[in-house]
Amino acid sequence: MAAITANGVSKRYGTVTALDRVSLSVEEGEIFGFLGPNGAGKSTFINVLLDFARPTDGSAELFGRDCQADGVSARERVGVLPDGYSVFDRLTGRQHVAYVVRSKDADDDPAEVLERVGISAAADRPASDYSKGMKQRLVLGMALVGEPDLLLLDEPTTGLDPSGAAEIRSILREERDRGAAVFFSSHILEQVEAICDRVGILQDGELVAVDTIDGLRQSIGGGTKLLIDVGELDDATTEAVRGVDGVETVTVSDGTTLEVTCTNDAKMDVVVELQRRGADVMNFRTEEASLEEMFLAYTGGSRA
Amino acid sequence: MSWRTVARKDIHDARRARTLWLLLGLLSILFGGYAVAYATVDDGTFAGFVTGSIGLVDGVLPILGLLLGYRSISDDRTDGSLLLSLSLPQSRRELLVGTAVGRTVTLLGPTLFGLSIAGLYAALRYGKAGAIAYPWFLFATALYGASFVAIAVALSASTTTDRRITYGAVGGYLLLVVLWRTLTSIAVTVLHRFDTSLDLPDWVLFLQLVEPGEAYVRLLSVGFEVERANRYVGNGTPAFVDWWAALAVLVAWIAVPLLVGSRQFERGDL
Structure with missing residues (x-):
C-alpha cells in the first residue's frame, strides 16, 4: 500500500496559490526527496498531510486513510518532524520522547532513542536550552518512536553541521532498510542527491518533475x-x-x-x-x- | 485515550514551571491561615468556618481558573509546540480536553489539598457539627473551579489574536463574576417598562442561577446554610432552581464552552 497518496491537492490563500494540483505517490521502503526553493509550497504540502492545513481542492491519504476526514488514524503509523515547531519549554528531552511513547502506545525506551540521535548527554536538561541542531535531533528522535511506517520530515538537516547531517542521513537509510517510507523536504540539493531513491521537484506550488535521480539526468x-x-x-x-x-x-x-x-x-x-x-x-x-x-x-x- | 497523555504532559509542565507549587503554597496558606485566624474573628463554629471558606473560594477560584487557562492553547499555537502535539495521532479535540483536564488538576489539586487541611484543622478545633457535609463542599468547589478553567481553555483554543484573548478573559470575568446580577436586573427592569412595583417572575430566578457563582452557592445550600442562596430555597421556589438545576448549570459551564471552543479550534488551518 502506498504510504502517501496525493490526488490533485491544491491550496489557495486568497488569490495566492500555494499548491497547484499536486499529485504523487510514495511507496513503503523508499526515500523520497521533496525538493524546491524556499516558498515553493513544500511545507504547505506536508501541512496538508498532517491536517495542519486543509486543501482547497483534492485530497491526500496516508496508508489509505484520508488526512482530513480521518486524520488521527492517518497519523498513527507516521513519525513527523514538522516545519516551524518549537519544543515544550520546560520539559526535558527525555520527557519529550516519553510523551510520544505514551501517545503512540509504543514501548521504546526514551534513553535509547536519545542515544540513537546523539543527545543522550542532554537527556535531563530542559529542551528549551538545546541548540537548534540538538532540537532537530530531539524531534527526529520523537519521530522515530514506535517504528513508524512513514517518516515525514520537513527540512530535517536544518541547523546541523555537515557531519550531523551525515548522521541523520544514515539514520534515514536504516529506517528505509527496515521497510519504512521516508519523505523529506529540502532546499539543499546535496542532501537529496546523497540518499534519495526518488525526487519530486516543486516550483511555485506545482510539481514539475518526479523521477529517480538517474531519470532526471536522462531527461535533461x-x-x-x-x-x-x-x-x-x-x-x-x-x-x-x-x-x-x-x-x-x-x-x-x-x-x-x-x-x-x-x-x-x-x-x-x-x-x-x-x-x-x-x-x-x-x-x-x-x-x-x-x-x-x-x-x-x-x-x-x-x-x- | 489521548487526552490523558496530553493532560499528563500538561501537569508535568505545570510542575516544572512551579505553577503547581506556587498554587499549593498560596492556597494552603490562604485556606489554612483562615482556619487558624477564624477563632479570633467569629463565633468559632465549624459552620461559620465553612461559610467564610466559601467566600474565599468564590473570591479566588474564578480568577485563578481564568489565569491558568486563557493562554494555554494559544501560546502553544503561537510558538509552534502545538505542532508537535498535533503531529501525533491525537485530534485537536483531544488536545483541548486534555489541556482543560491538565489545567483543572493543576488548579484543583492545590485547592482541594488546602481546603482539606483547613477543614481537618477546623473540625478538630471548632467541633464536628456539620463536618459530615464537608466533602460536598469540596465536590461543589471542584465543579466551580473546573467551569472557569474550561471557559478559559476554550477561549484560548478559539482564536490566536492576542487582543481578543485578553478582552475575552477580562470580559468573561466581568460578565460571569461581577456584572451578571446587575445585567439580569437591568433586563427585567427594561422588560417591565421600568415599573418597579411588579414582582419578579420566576424565570428571573433561573437566569440568576445561571451565573456560576450562584449555581455554586445553590449547590452548597444542600449541605450548609448559605445566605446568598436563600432565595432559591424554601417554600414556593420553583423546581427549576433546585440543587440539581445548579448542578446542571455548572456541568453546562464546563461542557458548552469546550464544545464551542473545539468547533472553533477544528475549523481552519493552524
Whole structure:
C-alpha cells in the first residue's frame, strides 16, 4: 500500500496559490526527496498531510486513510518532524520522547532513542536550552518512536553541521532498510542527491518533475556535460558550438575551457565542429550533470 | 485515550514551571491561615468556618481558573509546540480536553489539598457539627473551579489574536463574576417598562442561577446554610432552581464552552 497518496491537492490563500494540483505517490521502503526553493509550497504540502492545513481542492491519504476526514488514524503509523515547531519549554528531552511513547502506545525506551540521535548527554536538561541542531535531533528522535511506517520530515538537516547531517542521513537509510517510507523536504540539493531513491521537484506550488535521480539526468540533456580544453578560443568558435544541434548551454572558463551541456548524441558533433573551426582540442572530459544543474534547468534558474 | 497523555504532559509542565507549587503554597496558606485566624474573628463554629471558606473560594477560584487557562492553547499555537502535539495521532479535540483536564488538576489539586487541611484543622478545633457535609463542599468547589478553567481553555483554543484573548478573559470575568446580577436586573427592569412595583417572575430566578457563582452557592445550600442562596430555597421556589438545576448549570459551564471552543479550534488551518 502506498504510504502517501496525493490526488490533485491544491491550496489557495486568497488569490495566492500555494499548491497547484499536486499529485504523487510514495511507496513503503523508499526515500523520497521533496525538493524546491524556499516558498515553493513544500511545507504547505506536508501541512496538508498532517491536517495542519486543509486543501482547497483534492485530497491526500496516508496508508489509505484520508488526512482530513480521518486524520488521527492517518497519523498513527507516521513519525513527523514538522516545519516551524518549537519544543515544550520546560520539559526535558527525555520527557519529550516519553510523551510520544505514551501517545503512540509504543514501548521504546526514551534513553535509547536519545542515544540513537546523539543527545543522550542532554537527556535531563530542559529542551528549551538545546541548540537548534540538538532540537532537530530531539524531534527526529520523537519521530522515530514506535517504528513508524512513514517518516515525514520537513527540512530535517536544518541547523546541523555537515557531519550531523551525515548522521541523520544514515539514520534515514536504516529506517528505509527496515521497510519504512521516508519523505523529506529540502532546499539543499546535496542532501537529496546523497540518499534519495526518488525526487519530486516543486516550483511555485506545482510539481514539475518526479523521477529517480538517474531519470532526471536522462531527461535533461542526456545528463552530459563536456569539459573541453582548447589551445585558443575566440567568440566565433563559441558561437558556432552553441549553434550545434542538441547543445543547450555553452560557457567559457579560464579563457580556454569550454563547458558544454548537450544531449548524448551531440557530443561528437561538438568535437567535430571545433575541429572544423581549427580549434586545437588538448583535453576532453565528460561529467554527469549534477542535481544542481538539473534543478536549475527545472526551476528556471531561480534557486532561492 | 489521548487526552490523558496530553493532560499528563500538561501537569508535568505545570510542575516544572512551579505553577503547581506556587498554587499549593498560596492556597494552603490562604485556606489554612483562615482556619487558624477564624477563632479570633467569629463565633468559632465549624459552620461559620465553612461559610467564610466559601467566600474565599468564590473570591479566588474564578480568577485563578481564568489565569491558568486563557493562554494555554494559544501560546502553544503561537510558538509552534502545538505542532508537535498535533503531529501525533491525537485530534485537536483531544488536545483541548486534555489541556482543560491538565489545567483543572493543576488548579484543583492545590485547592482541594488546602481546603482539606483547613477543614481537618477546623473540625478538630471548632467541633464536628456539620463536618459530615464537608466533602460536598469540596465536590461543589471542584465543579466551580473546573467551569472557569474550561471557559478559559476554550477561549484560548478559539482564536490566536492576542487582543481578543485578553478582552475575552477580562470580559468573561466581568460578565460571569461581577456584572451578571446587575445585567439580569437591568433586563427585567427594561422588560417591565421600568415599573418597579411588579414582582419578579420566576424565570428571573433561573437566569440568576445561571451565573456560576450562584449555581455554586445553590449547590452548597444542600449541605450548609448559605445566605446568598436563600432565595432559591424554601417554600414556593420553583423546581427549576433546585440543587440539581445548579448542578446542571455548572456541568453546562464546563461542557458548552469546550464544545464551542473545539468547533472553533477544528475549523481552519493552524
